[in-house]
Amino acid sequence: MTRRARLAVFAVGVVGFGFVLVWGLTGLPDFGDYPGPYGIQLQKVGVEQRKATNLVSSTTFDYRGFDTMGEEFILFAAATGLAVLLRAQRGEREDEEEAEDHPADRRGQDTSDALRVVAIPAAGALIVLGLYVVAHGALTPGGGFQGGIVLAAVPILVYLAGQALFARKLSPMGVGDVLEAVGAAAFVCIGVGGLIAGVAFLYNFVPLGTQGSLLSGGTIPLLNVAVGVEVAGAVTLVFSEFLDQRLLRSGGRR
Amino acid sequence: MTFLQGALLVLVAVAATVVVLRRDPLRQTIGAGIYGLLLGLLFFAFQAPDVALSEIVVASVMLPALILLTLSKLAQIDRGEKDRE
Amino acid sequence: MSFLPFAVAAWLFLVGLYGIVTSRHLVHMIICLGVVQSSTYVLLLAVGYRSHAKAPIFADIPVGTQVVDPVVQALTLTDVVVEATVTALLLALAVQARKRFGTVDPDELGALRG
Numbered sequence: 001m002t003r004r005a006r007l008a009v010f011a012v013g014v015v016g017f018g019f020v021l022v023w024g025l026t027g028l029p030d031f032g033d034y035p036g037p038y039g040i041q042l043q044k045v046g047v048e049q050r051k052a053t054n055l056v057s058s059t060t061f062d063y064r065g066f067d068t069m070g071e072e073f074i075l076f077a078a079a080t081g082l083a084v085l086l087r088a089q090r091g092e093r094e095d096e097e098e099a100e101d102h103p104a105d106r107r108g109q110d111t112s113d114a115l116r117v118v119a120i121p122a123a124g125a126l127i128v129l130g131l132y133v134v135a136h137g138a139l140t141p142g143g144g145f146q147g148g149i150v151l152a153a154v155p156i157l158v159y160l161a162g163q164a165l166f167a168r169k170l171s172p173m174g175v176g177d178v179l180e181a182v183g184a185a186a187f188v189c190i191g192v193g194g195l196i197a198g199v200a201f202l203y204n205f206v207p208l209g210t211q212g213s214l215l216s217g218g219t220i221p222l223l224n225v226a227v228g229v230e231v232a233g234a235v236t237l238v239f240s241e242f243l244d245q246r247l248l249r250s251g252g253r254r
Numbered sequence: 255m256t257f258l259q260g261a262l263l264v265l266v267a268v269a270a271t272v273v274v275l276r277r278d279p280l281r282q283t284i285g286a287g288i289y290g291l292l293l294g295l296l297f298f299a300f301q302a303p304d305v306a307l308s309e310i311v312v313a314s315v316m317l318p319a320l321i322l323l324t325l326s327k328l329a330q331i332d333r334g335e336k337d338r339e
Numbered sequence: 340m341s342f343l344p345f346a347v348a349a350w351l352f353l354v355g356l357y358g359i360v361t362s363r364h365l366v367h368m369i370i371c372l373g374v375v376q377s378s379t380y381v382l383l384l385a386v387g388y389r390s391h392a393k394a395p396i397f398a399d400i401p402v403g404t405q406v407v408d409p410v411v412q413a414l415t416l417t418d419v420v421v422e423a424t425v426t427a428l429l430l431a432l433a434v435q436a437r438k439r440f441g442t443v444d445p446d447e448l449g450a451l452r453g
Contacts (some may be wrong), residue, residue, distance in 0.1 A: 003446055010360045018353050025345040025382075031255055032341065032390035039387065039408035043395070046409070047402050055395035055406065056304045060413040071417040078424040082431045133307075140398055141303035145420045146311055153315045212398070231420060235316060238427045242323040245434065246330065255341055255390075263347045266381070270351050270374050274358035279366040286370050293377055297415075300384045301394040301407045308419040309380070316423050317373070324366060324430040328437055335441075 051208045052138040052217030060143065061223040065202040068223075069187060072230060076184045079234035083177070086241045119161035123154045130154075134228035138217035144224040148231025156239055176237025183230025190222055262296040283321045287314055344385035351378035365433040365443045369426060376422050380415050387411035 029035055042055060042063065050058045060068050134147030194203035204218040215221060269289045276282040290313020297306040351374055358371030387408030395406040437443050 007361065010357075014353060014356060018349065021349050021352070022346070025349060026342065028345065028386065030341050031344050031385055032388055034387065034389035034392075034408060036387075036408060038410050039389075039406075042409055043406050044403070047397050053397040054304075055397065055409045056412045056416070059409045060417065064410065064413055067414070068417055071421050075421045075424045078421070078428045082428045085428070085431045085435055141307055141394075141396055143304065143416075145416060146304070146307045149308075149311045149316060149420060153311070156315065156319045234424060238424065239319065239323075241431070242320060242327070242427075246323055246327045255343065260340075260343060263343055263381075267347045267350050270354055270377075273374060274354050274371055277363065277367060279364055279370070282367060282370055286373065289374070289377075293380070296381070297384060300388055301392065302384055302412045302415070303394050303396065305380070305384065305412050305416045305419065308416045312419055312423045317426065320427050320430055321366060321370070324434055327434055328366075328443065331437055 047211065050204065050217055050220065051211040052220050053212060054138055054140060054143070056141075057137050057143050057220055057224070058217065061220045061227075062202075062204050062218075065191070065223070068227070069191065069202070072184060072187060072227060075231065075234050076180060079176075079180060079237050082238055083241055086245055116161045119157050123157045123161075126150055126154050126157065130228075130232075134224055135214065135221070137224035137228075138220045139212065139214070144227025144229075145231055147224075148228040149235055151228065151232040152235035152239065155236055159239075159243060176233050176240055179229055179233025180237055181233075183226050183228070183233055186226035186229065187223060190219055190226060194219075256299070259296070259299045262292065262299050266292050266296050279321070279325055283318050283325075286321070287318045290314060290317065344381065344388075348378045348382040348385065351375070351381060363444055363446070365436060365445060366430070368445060369429045369433065372429070373422075373426060376418075380419065383411045383415050 042059065046055045046058055046063075047053060050062055052058045052062075130147045130151035130153075132147075133142035133150055134144055137143030137147070191202040194205050195201050197203070197205040199205055202219075204220070206218040206222070208218045209216040266289070269285070269292050273282060273285045273289050276285055290309060294306045294310035294313065297309055355371045355373075355375035355378065358374065359368050362368035362371060387410070389405060389407045392405040392407045393400060395409040395412070433443060436448060440448055442448065
């Protein structure tokens with residue numbers, strides 16, 4: 001089908017689809033007019049039951065913990081799929097790479113001093129911030145997902161500061177794999193701990209603590225740490241695969 | 255609906271249109287980063303700080319870095335093929 | 340006027356779809372896919388919003404004040420991070436497509452076979 005024909009079909013289709021979409025959306029309750037029962041129930045009992053002041057974290061890791069496990073495994077599968085895709089080429093090319101090695105490609109660009117002066121201290125501050133966000137997931141906005149990405153930003157920042165080889169040392173291929181797998185496994189193990197304790201899978205079986213303290217919420221801080229480790233590992237793996245592709249391999253067809 | 259939410263919604267719609275209409279991926283990346291930040295502000299105005307934090311971190315850290323690395327890799331492949339000719 | 344959030348969500352979806360269909364570069368297409376994904380986030384949060392309610396963090400407000408729906412926020416925040424990683428996977432696919440087919444134009448991808 002030629003491009004013109006495709007665009008014509010799309011034009012017709014999108015008009016029909018847009019009409020049905022807007023028609024469907026007008027059937028929703030008005031903006032701000034929230035009827036749903038779950039939110040109201042959670043608001044009444046959530047903080048009392050779990051002693052965790054961040055209701056969204058309790059929902060993510062406790063009331064809807066099973067869905068979060070599924071999402072975490074989507075992330076795991078995507079990162080693993082990416083590693084498989086980009087590494088499949090590696091074995092075929094090793095010999096060819098030895099012959100035509102461009103040192104300029106490997107070193108990366110020379111960056112300005114201003115960038116380096118700002119980026120390196122910022123990397124240190126980011127590690128602290130990332131750990132803070134992960135640890136306080138049950139109390140204030142934050143949690144494993146956000147903190148994990150903040151932590152994974154550190155190798156990226158180091159690479160941007162021009163220390164390409166140091167960035168590779170900071171996030172070697174093995175570290176991303178291991179962290180990701182450990183995080184995903186830890187999540188499931190904490191869930192199985194609920195089974196071992198005699199109650200349901202992913203049940204909050206650890207003592208709940210007092211509301212407002214760092215260890216409140218039972219399994220919620222533990223699950224936060226597991227997810228933080230996994231997200232940091234996955235994003236580091238993704239980034240180091242791309243970096244490896246860019247710096248050490250010249251591509252193209254044979 | 256407050257004025258802030260309405261204004262941010264309109265800005266987000268305009269930014270999305272700009273992002274889509276920019277055909278060159280390199281220029282589109284910067285637009286995508288700004289679009290992510292605007293979206294984060296919108297989520298903040300919707301009283302959703304967790305989601306805003308996620309969106310800001312992802313759209314300003316992860317996506318531009320990965321897209322730029324991809325574009326750089328594609329340019330490298332182009333250079334390699336041109337050298338071989 | 341209160342239909343604006345849903346209208347913006349629908350607009351984001353349609354504009355992203357237009358970008359995908361008329362795209363001439365795989366990376367441009369992937370960024371437009373990101374725009375389509377963000378329309379679902381806006382829709383979810385708009386559905387869960389409650390007028391004059393606060394954010395569902397009880398660290399500094401008394402327990403029992405009206406808050407917006409936390410369930411949709413839980414869905415959206417995991418979704419944002421996961422979709423970013425899936426986007427990374429798509430970018431890797433784009434790089435592989437360039438290596439195997441020699442082009443990043445979606446219209447020509449089927450034609451060249453190495």
